[in-house]
Amino acid sequence: MKYALVTGGSRGIGAAICKELARNGYPVLINYVSREDAAIEVKREIEKEGGIAEILKFNVAEPKEIDSALDSWGATHPDDYIAVLVNNAGIRRDGLMMWMEDSDWYDVINIHLHGFFHATRKLITPMAKKKWGRVISVASLSGIKGMQGQTNYSAAKGGVIAATKALALEVAKRNVTVNAVAPGFVETDMTKELDQNTLRETIPAGRFGTAEEVADLVAFLASEKAAYITGQVIEINGGLNT
Ligand code: NAP
Numbered sequence: 348m349k350y351a352l353v354t355g356g357s358r359g360i361g362a363a364i365c366k367e368l369a370r371n372g373y374p375v376l377i378n379y380v381s382r383e384d385a386a387i388e389v390k391r392e393i394e395k396e397g398g399i400a401e402i403l404k405f406n407v408a409e410p411k412e413i414d415s416a417l418d419s420w421g422a423t424h425p426d427d428y429i430a431v432l433v434n435n436a437g438i439r440r441d442g443l444m445m446w447m448e449d450s451d452w453y454d455v456i457n458i459h460l461h462g463f464f465h466a467t468r469k470l471i472t473p474m475a476k477k478k479w480g481r482v483i484s485v486a487s488l489s490g491i492k493g494m495q496g497q498t499n500y501s502a503a504k505g506g507v508i509a510a511t512k513a514l515a516l517e518v519a520k521r522n523v524t525v526n527a528v529a530p531g532f533v534e535t536d537m538t539k540e541l542d543q544n545t546l547r548e549t550i551p552a553g554r555f556g557t558a559e560e561v562a563d564l565v566a567f568l569a570s571e572k573a574a575y576i577t578g579q580v581i582e583i584n585g586g587l588n589t
Pocket of ligand 1: 361381383408434436529530534
């Protein structure tokens, strides 16, 4: 079977992606790092709708954890492979660069950019061998235009976008597509302390996006219909960057 792995699938955008991919027929691997309860709830909701889901714990910033979790999964699934990888796990550690702690820089780069590298490098070979695969990374408007207070996050997301474009060229002939989506403001735990009333005035659509709207876009990129889209960054931001 062709499985889909969603890093950070326990909450927010990742949870919505897990559910939508399951509705589209993929057995889903829900990755989380700390909130097992949330991952179990996503699994329960998928199964309630008749889908298949498993939980896979690892920290995307720890290559050994990724290798060990995916090797164990592979050993118990000799006839399956992970055909869809959604690099979604993420954190914010905002602050002006002049006062930024080393850990705020490195943690954000490690989770977003190095997480992309380690998970994708591990799974791109089986996708290329099977001649079918989808790598979709959840980047951000911040990685396209740069946002004040987010030099770490903009650098990480900008790096993911550049790597996406380069990797797409390496595997296009193998029917593996590599794309990114770049959301603006989406209502999740990550944005819950932001002042929506003020920020929504800056958004042409007049509101934050929903996790489900991002999930629909990711599910399309994961589908057969998106076979000729590769190396792209698709913005989903209510017109914010228009
Ligand atoms: P969220 O609600 O805070 O959820 C974050 C998810 O990432 C959780 O499932 C969390 O797992 C997981 N995670 C965090 N660190 C991890 C690690 N080291 N290893 C594995 N999983 C980890 O965030 P969100 O808003 O859904 O964001 C999802 C993605 O969209 C992120 O890449 C974010 O940068 C991007 N994004 C968000 C927005 C927005 O406005 N919300 C806009 C643009 C881009 P636990 O539950 O186990 O903690």
